[in-house]
Each structure stands twice: as C-alpha cells, then as structure tokens.
Amino acid sequence: MSMGTDDQIKQAIAAIKAGDKNTGSQILHDILKMDRNNLLAWLWMSACVDKKEDKIYCLREVLRIDPDNNNAKMGIAHLTPLPEPIPTLAEMGVEQSQKQPVEKAALLHGPTEKVKRPWYRSSISKLFFFLFLTPIWTLIVLMDPEERKTVKGLALVVALGYLAIWLLMILPLLAGNSYDVNNPEVTYKVWCDNCISASLSYYPTSGDLNDLVSIRTQLPWEVTVNGVNGRKAGVDALVDSGGPIYCSIIINGREVTSDASSREVLCQLIIGSK
16 A cells, blocks of 8 residues: 555545545545555445445455455444344244144145045046946947957957956856855744744754754744755744744745644745745
8 A cells, every 4th residue: 555545544534533424435435446455445435335235335345355354244244134033933823732743844834735636537537437438449449340450459358358347346246146046045934913932943954854943932033044955944833822823934035924823833845846
C-alpha cells in the first residue's frame, strides 16, 4: 500500500468515525477504483453503506482477498439470519404416545392417500375376462380359415388349458353334490303322537343282523347312515304306552312309511330295490 493510499485510508476512517459517512465513502470509492484488492478499503466500505446486502457484498470482497479474515466472517455471520429451528413434537402438539414410526413418517412425508385402482385391474375383472372372453377368442381363431397355423395351435393350447381349468373347478362341486351309488345314504325316522320315548333297533350300515343297534331314545328320532346295495335297511320301535307310533325309511329320495301302530312299529326295505 503506497503512502498516499495509506493517508487516504486514515482520512476515510477518521471521517467515518466522525459520522461523515458520505466523505469516507467517497474516499474509499476512489481508492477501490484504483485498487480493487485493497482489503481495508472494502472492510471500512462495509461500515459506510446502509443496505444489508451491500454490507455483505463488501465483506465477501474482504474474504476474497483474505479468506481467513475474522472481522469479515463475524460481520457476515452477524448480518446473515440463522435458519429457523425445526419444531419439536411437543411444540407441534403431538403427544408422547403418538411417537410411532407411522406418525413420524406422516410428519416427514405427509399423509398418504390410497390410490384407487381402475376397475379393469381388479382381480374379479381379470377373472371375468379370462373366463368369458378367452373361449370367444379361441373359437374365432379356430374357425378362421385364413388364420396362421401357429396362431391356431396357440388358440388350441389355450382352449385345452381353459377346459382343464373349468373341469378342475366343476368336478369338486359335482363330487360334493353327488352320492355314492354303492353306499347310498339311509335315513331312519321314528315319531309318536302321544309318547315321548321308545326302544329302537336299526341297521346302521351293512344290514347284517350282527350290526343291529339297540337304543332307548327320546321321540321324535332321526338318524342317517351309509347303507349297502342289496342289504336290508330296517328300524323297529316299541313304546310302553301312548301311541300311535310311526316309522319311515328314506333312501335317495324314496321314502317308505309304516302304518300307525299303538305300541310297536317296523319299517324295512332292501337297499337298491325298486
């Protein structure tokens, strides 16, 4: 720094300390026009300007010349506002019991909205399209005389797979609703008009006399067992008093009912007979 510039800096500092910022600013301006790297000129120029942005600009020029200048660093730190602190959960009015991962995620990312899928993307819609549109497509392709063989072959494979799926779906239903022809269900019934109990004997399964079951039970009474074609189905009921008493046998929808009896009644039928 030359002696003339040194004297000008002293004059500018004296004017600024005396409150004459205009004179000090003019002297510093003349110095900086000739030497933009004059650190003291930039430092004292920050004291002459009024706007915060201008002050920060002057101090940054000081740091450009001397990055370690503490006066410039402190001045910029004083002029630059600190970032607002992040509010705590308590300051936001969130209870301690609500500090769960879900609530924290909601605070960070905001509430999430469940996106409603289009109707054609639902599982039911896809199943509907497959079950009802696939056979139409395969039928059109197989009946088209101008369609390529490879496409027809693909349609045939799809049709066979479609048929197999349908069979897998339908057969269990048919099996569940069918009855065993060789072992049809046999239902025994016994009831009485004026009595509440009776002694019963009936064939539970095979129709063999050795399998005869004898019980004492309340009336009306009903039981269903698996019979064997060609064997006897039978039930015998006896009451001490009261009567009249009735019995019936039902096999695959066919029912045989006895006549009324005052004390003892017998119903029997050969399973599978017409």
